[in-house]
Amino acid sequence: MLWHVARLSFDPAQLPPECEQLRTRVRQFLTEALADRPAEARALSWTAFDADFSRALGEQGWIGITYPKELGGQDGSYLERYVVFEEVLAAGAPVAAHWIGDRQSGPLLLRYGSDALQRQFVPAIARGEAHFCIGMSEPDSGSDLASVRTFATRVDGGFRVSGTKLWSTHVTRCQHMIALVRTERDPARRHDGLSQLLIDLDGPGIEVRPILDMAGHEHFGEVHFDEAFVPEERLIGRPGEGWRQVMAELAFERSGPERILSSFQLLLQLVRLAGPNPDDELARGIGDLVARLSTLRSMSLSVAARLQAGEDVALEASVVKDLGTGFEQSLPDAAHHLLGLPAMTEGGDSAMRVHGALSQLAPSFSLRGGTREILRGIIAKELLR
Amino acid sequence: MSRDTAALVERSLQAVIGDEVVDDARRPVWDRLIEEGLAHPFQSGAEVWSDGADVVRASGSLAVTIPLADNVAASWLYAQGGRHEPVRRMGLVDPRHTAVQVRNGLAEGHLRQVPHAAVSSLLLVECPEGDGHVLWALELQGVRAEVGTNVGGEPRDELRFDAVPATRILRSQGQWGALAWLGALTRATQMAGCASRALTLCLEHVSTREQFGRPLSRFQAVQQQLAELACEVAALDSAVGVAARAADIASASTLESRAGHAIACAKLQAGRTASTTVRIAHQLHGAMGFTREHSLHGLTRKLMAYRSEHGSERDWAAWLGHRSCRAGADALWHELSRPPGD
Numbered sequence: 001m002l003w004h005v006a007r008l009s010f011d012p013a014q015l016p017p018e019c020e021q022l023r024t025r026v027r028q029f030l031t032e033a034l035a036d037r038p039a040e041a042r043a044l045s046w047t048a049f050d051a052d053f054s055r056a057l058g059e060q061g062w063i064g065i066t067y068p069k070e071l072g073g074q075d076g077s078y079l080e081r082y083v084v085f086e087e088v089l090a091a092g093a094p095v096a097a098h099w100i101g102d103r104q105s106g107p108l109l110l111r112y113g114s115d116a117l118q119r120q121f122v123p124a125i126a127r128g129e130a131h132f133c134i135g136m137s138e139p140d141s142g143s144d145l146a147s148v149r150t151f152a153t154r155v156d157g158g159f160r161v162s163g164t165k166l167w168s169t170h171v172t173r174c175q176h177m178i179a180l181v182r183t184e185r186d187p188a189r190r191h192d193g194l195s196q197l198l199i200d201l202d203g204p205g206i207e208v209r210p211i212l213d214m215a216g217h218e219h220f221g222e223v224h225f226d227e228a229f230v231p232e233e234r235l236i237g238r239p240g241e242g243w244r245q246v247m248a249e250l251a252f253e254r255s256g257p258e259r260i261l262s263s264f265q266l267l268l269q270l271v272r273l274a275g276p277n278p279d280d281e282l283a284r285g286i287g288d289l290v291a292r293l294s295t296l297r298s299m300s301l302s303v304a305a306r307l308q309a310g311e312d313v314a315l316e317a318s319v320v321k322d323l324g325t326g327f328e329q330s331l332p333d334a335a336h337h338l339l340g341l342p343a344m345t346e347g348g349d350s351a352m353r354v355h356g357a358l359s360q361l362a363p364s365f366s367l368r369g370g371t372r373e374i375l376r377g378i379i380a381k382e383l384l385r
Numbered sequence: 386m387s388r389d390t391a392a393l394v395e396r397s398l399q400a401v402i403g404d405e406v407v408d409d410a411r412r413p414v415w416d417r418l419i420e421e422g423l424a425h426p427f428q429s430g431a432e433v434w435s436d437g438a439d440v441v442r443a444s445g446s447l448a449v450t451i452p453l454a455d456n457v458a459a460s461w462l463y464a465q466g467g468r469h470e471p472v473r474r475m476g477l478v479d480p481r482h483t484a485v486q487v488r489n490g491l492a493e494g495h496l497r498q499v500p501h502a503a504v505s506s507l508l509l510v511e512c513p514e515g516d517g518h519v520l521w522a523l524e525l526q527g528v529r530a531e532v533g534t535n536v537g538g539e540p541r542d543e544l545r546f547d548a549v550p551a552t553r554i555l556r557s558q559g560q561w562g563a564l565a566w567l568g569a570l571t572r573a574t575q576m577a578g579c580a581s582r583a584l585t586l587c588l589e590h591v592s593t594r595e596q597f598g599r600p601l602s603r604f605q606a607v608q609q610q611l612a613e614l615a616c617e618v619a620a621l622d623s624a625v626g627v628a629a630r631a632a633d634i635a636s637a638s639t640l641e642s643r644a645g646h647a648i649a650c651a652k653l654q655a656g657r658t659a660s661t662t663v664r665i666a667h668q669l670h671g672a673m674g675f676t677r678e679h680s681l682h683g684l685t686r687k688l689m690a691y692r693s694e695h696g697s698e699r700d701w702a703a704w705l706g707h708r709s710c711r712a713g714a715d716a717l718w719h720e721l722s723r724p725p726g727d
Contacts, residue, residue, distance in 0.1 A: 003391055003442065003622050005581035006588055008615060010623035012630045014724060023722070090718045264718075272714040280703050287706025288698070291653040294646070294721055295624040302623065316619075323616045373609065380608035383588060383615055 006383045010316060012298060013305030019083045026084055029060060030091040040353035042092020043265040046258050047219055047361065049170050050094035051131070057088070057095075058128025063102045067110060072123030078308040082257065082301060089261040096170055101125040101132035104252040105178055108196075112237030112245050117198065121176070135165040135179030135199070135223065136246065143374045145180070146190045146243065150225060152181040152197060158231040159183070159197065161205075164224050169368075171221040172210045177201055180246050183239050194242030198234045205229065215345070215360035253369045254317040259324035260296040262365055263331035266358050267293070269351040270335060285338040292327050296320065315382045322375050325365040332359040395443040397421050402449055415473045418453065425460045425471035432464035434567075434632040438574050442625070445578025448683035450539060452476050452501040458571040459509050462520060462563060465637035466554035475522075476505040479695050480565045483510050485521070492523050492551040495544070498694070502530045502542040509554070511564035518562025520554040520637075537690030538683075559641030560704070566640040568695035570628050570648045573655040576691050577625045579684040580618045580658050583666040586681055587611060590670055607669065614665040621658040624651040631725040646708075647725060649701040656698035659688035 002011055033056060034042070041048065057063055065081040067073025074080070088095050106125045109118055124130035141147045150163025165179055177199045184193025201208055205228035210218035237245050267289055274282050299320050306313045335341045335355050343359040344352040366372040401417045418424040426440045427433065437457040444453045452474065459475035478496050485494030492510075499508065507522045528549060530542035557563040591601040591611065601607045628651040631644035640648070663685045667674050674681040692698070712720055 003577070003581070003626060005584055005618055005622060006615065008619045008622075010619055010626065012623070012626045014630075020724065086722065090722070268714045268717060271710055271717050274706075274710045276711050276713065278706070278710050280707075283706030283710060284699060284702040285706065286709055287649075287702035287704065288653060290705055290709050290717075290721070291650040291702065292657075294650045295620055295627075295654050297721060298627045299620065299623045319616050319619050322612065323620060373605075376609045376612035377605065379612035379615060380602075383611065384592060384602050384608075 007385075008316060008319065008383070010299050010302045011306075013079075013302045015079055015083065015301070019077075019079050022080055023083045023087060026060075026062065026087040027091075030087060030093060034091055034093055037092065037094075039092075039265060039269065039350040040357050041094070043354040043357040044094070044361070045089055045092050045262055045265070046095050046099050047169070047217075048094035049096040049131075049173055051097045051128075051173075053094050054097035054128035054131075056128070057093075058098065058126060062088075063098050063128050064106050064122065064126030067106060067122055067126055071110070071118055072126035078304050082304040086257040086261065086297075089257055090264055092265050097131050097173070098125070098128045099258075100134060100169065100174075101130055103256065104134070104249050105132035105176075107252050108178065108236065108245065108249045109198075111248065112196075112241075113198075114233065116233060117236065121198070130176060131170070131174040132176050132178060133168040133171045133174040135168055135177040137165065137167045139164055139166055143371055145246070146194070148180055148182060148194065150179065150181045151185070152183050152195065152230065154183070155229070158229060158234070161197065161199065161225040161228045161230055164222060166222045167211075167220050168223060169220050171201070171223055172208055172218060175201060177223065178236065178249075180242050183242075187240075191243040193240055194246070195239045196236040196242045196245055197230050198236055199225075199228070199230050203228060213360075214363070215357070250370060251314045251317060254314075254321045254375075257297070257300050259321045260293065260300055260327060262325075263328040263358050263362065264293075265354050266331045266335055269341075269354050270338065273339060273341070273351055282338055285334055289327075289331065289334055292330075296324050296327055300324070315379065318375050318379050318382075321369070322372060322379065325372065328365045329362045332362050391439045391442070394423070394426070394439040395446060398423055398440065398443045398449070398453075399447055402447060402451075414451065419471050419473060424453065424456050424473055426457060427460060427464060429464075429469045432461055432469070434461055434570075435629045437461055438625070438629045441571055441574040442578040442581075445575035445580075445687065446582035446684075448579065448582070448680070448687060452505065452539075454571050454575050455500055458567050459507075462509060462567060462637060463522075463554065465563065466520065468554070472507070474501075474504055474506045476500045476502070476508050477564060477568050477571070477695075478508055478510045479568060480511045480518075480562065481696070481700070483512065485510055485512055485523075487512065487519075487521055487551045487553075490551055491548045492521065493547040493549075497543050498533070498535075498541045499530070499544055501540050502528075502544055503540060509564055511562045513562075514556065517556050517558045518564070519556050520562065520564055522552045522554055524550045535690040535694075537687035539687075539690065555637050557638040557640065559645070561641055561645075563637035563640050565695065566645060566648050567632070567637075569652040569701065570625075570632060570644075572691045572695045573621070573628065573648070573651040574625050576655040576659060576688055577618075577621045579688050579691075580621055580662045583662050583681065583684045583688075584614055584618045586684075587614060587666050587669045590674075594671075601669070610665050610669060614661060614669075617658045617661040621651075621654050624654040627651070627725065634725065644725070646705065646720070649705045652696055652701045653698050653705070656692045659692040663688055 065076035152159035183195040187193030207224040210221040343356040482497035628647040631647040635643035
């Protein structure tokens with residue numbers, strides 16, 4: 001009973017017993033570590049930055065689980081990683097300080113980085129101490145990523161980088177950026193001549209500025225590079241291979257449970273407010289959301305299991321992200337339609353503040369990591385191939 | 386079972402049913418379905434639902450108009466009641482449309498939405514008894530039917546009777562009984578077949594049909610619709626697969642406790658996928674898909690029919706929502722993350 005339609009397949013996956021034991025330990029740790037964390041803070045989930053929490057999680061060995069032991073990892077499976085990811089998200093833990101590094105910078109370095117780069121950065125990521133951000137978008141390059149214009153000129157011993165990177169999450173608090181830059185000015189094909197550089201953000205010629213998001217939080221920002229020097233050894237992979245590497249990196253970004261659980265704190269509030277005996281209308285609204293989340297989780301878990309089996313799951317990961325972000329965005333609407341719950345930023349009660357936080361965060365869900373339109377274009381083209 | 390097995394099942398079913406529309410269940414097609422192991426696709430004595438799910442899904446993708454899926458489900462229920470011999474032409478009656486009482490082996494009452502009543506050898510019905518449900522097999526030969534047809538083109542008759550032979554098959558626990566759960570899973574599985582075939586037709590159509598000098602597939606507006614459709618179709622396959630695995634580790638009497646959550650999710654997703662599929666598949670096919678001649682309607686009409694059978698989204702969302710609320714917010718994540726059957 002293994003079904004597929006038009007190359008899409010979501011075989012049901014089951015977690016091995018050791019994963020369930022791991023889940024119990026993670027849950028116990030989170031219960032204590034987050035005991036005082038209010039609901040509206042939990043609602044920010046993977047956009048909340050807390051270096052202390054990340055370090056504590058790293059001490060448990062729960063960052064970089066799939067990394068090799070000699071580089072600070074656990075030689076663990078993608079399924080163990082999945083369990084830790086979904087437990088911290090479901091609990092609303094502040095994971096932003098390590099999330100990008102754990103999820104994509106570390107795996108990128110392990111796949112393409114030199115031995116020296118790996119030794120220097122991967123163990124620090126796994127300890128929760130190295131905070132990474134992504135340098136892809138620019139003022140004139142959003143969905144059309146191949147149009148980036150930040151230029152890295154070859155100089156003695158490295159590169160001089162000039163240009164602007166935009167929308168980098170928590171850029172004011174991160175020490176490092178992995179930036180997609182142009183190393184060849186007029187290549188025959190626009191996807192050629194791009195490279196990835198690991199850049200320390202505290203050096204000369206680099207100016208970092210926060211941008212307030214619509215909720216008024218310093219959640220992302222911009223970086224200006226003015227002839228900033230980056231040593232040769234900070235080149236990741238091969239020069240001119242940046243596009244291929246970045247596509248692989250984005251695949252890491254699309255498959256995880258953060259694409260289905262971003263609004264989970266609001267679902268918890270709905271169930272809490274409904275109480276044990278809601279009327280049928282409210283029960284239906286909640287049942288519908290629970291079913292949707294349950295199915296999305298099965299799909300997401302199936303992707304993790306196939307990742308573990310070494311299969312190419314880029315298409316399935318895109319499907320989960322498109323469906324998942326749609327679900328996440330439907331929760332503030334559901335809170336409004338089912339309960340008429342006011343969305344507050346201060347005062348009110350904690351459910352109203354959770355609603356307020358997520359109402360303002362939700363529009364970003366189908367923008368970050370590739371817009372819905374780009375994602376659907378990828379899905380359609382893959383299916384038509 | 387492997388991926389190839391599912392494709393094999395579909396091919397052998399196609400070979401038996403043929404391309405023509407079969408709407409007379411008395412034809413020798415049932416003998417061949419039994420010979421080919423399609424009417425009773427189980428290992429006798431070790432009936433695992435997943436083995437039958439391939440046939441049920443294929444009956445959806447081929448838009449089969451005889452009650453094959455019901456018969457497969459009835460076979461599984463029969464086996465759960467200790468009856469392992471192949472059965473043929475058996476139908477399932479939705480407990481929501483069942484008002485029957487059984488005394489001394491004779492049943493009286495009223496059934497609505499009865500699938501294929503005229504050609505069924507036996508009908509399975511489920512009645513509350515004490516704190517559980519009893520599954521009965523009714524012999525309804527000779528009972529006059531008020532004829533009805535659902536939008537999928539399948540007979541859904543109304544029957545009244547005051548003394549027909551009834552055989553007790555099994556008893557199950559829970560708010561809903563074994564037939565209710567397996568009926569919902571059966572329809573959801575058929576719908577997964579219908580929807581996946583509709584997606585395949587869409588992919589073929591937009592690749593070959595040209596307008597403005599290029600294939601429809603080159604238009605971004607078309608691509609966006611295709612992707613939305615594919616996502617919902619994939620979600621249904623996933624939900625139905627998960628529910629089937631949950632049913633595999635349940636028995637008839639524990640279907641609700643071990644597989645109820647997964648089956649409710651599957652039928653809810655089936656309803657959602659049906660809406661999306663009907664909307665997008667017809668939009669992409671244009672006027673051609675709206676003709677009787679085109680095969681698309683065979684799939685979309687069944688989706689529109691099946692979504693309200695054996696519990697609509699309305700029914701299962703209420704069941705799931707009440708259950709989640711009773712368990713409470715503190716238990717919600719545990720409920721969502723626990724292994725199936727746990």
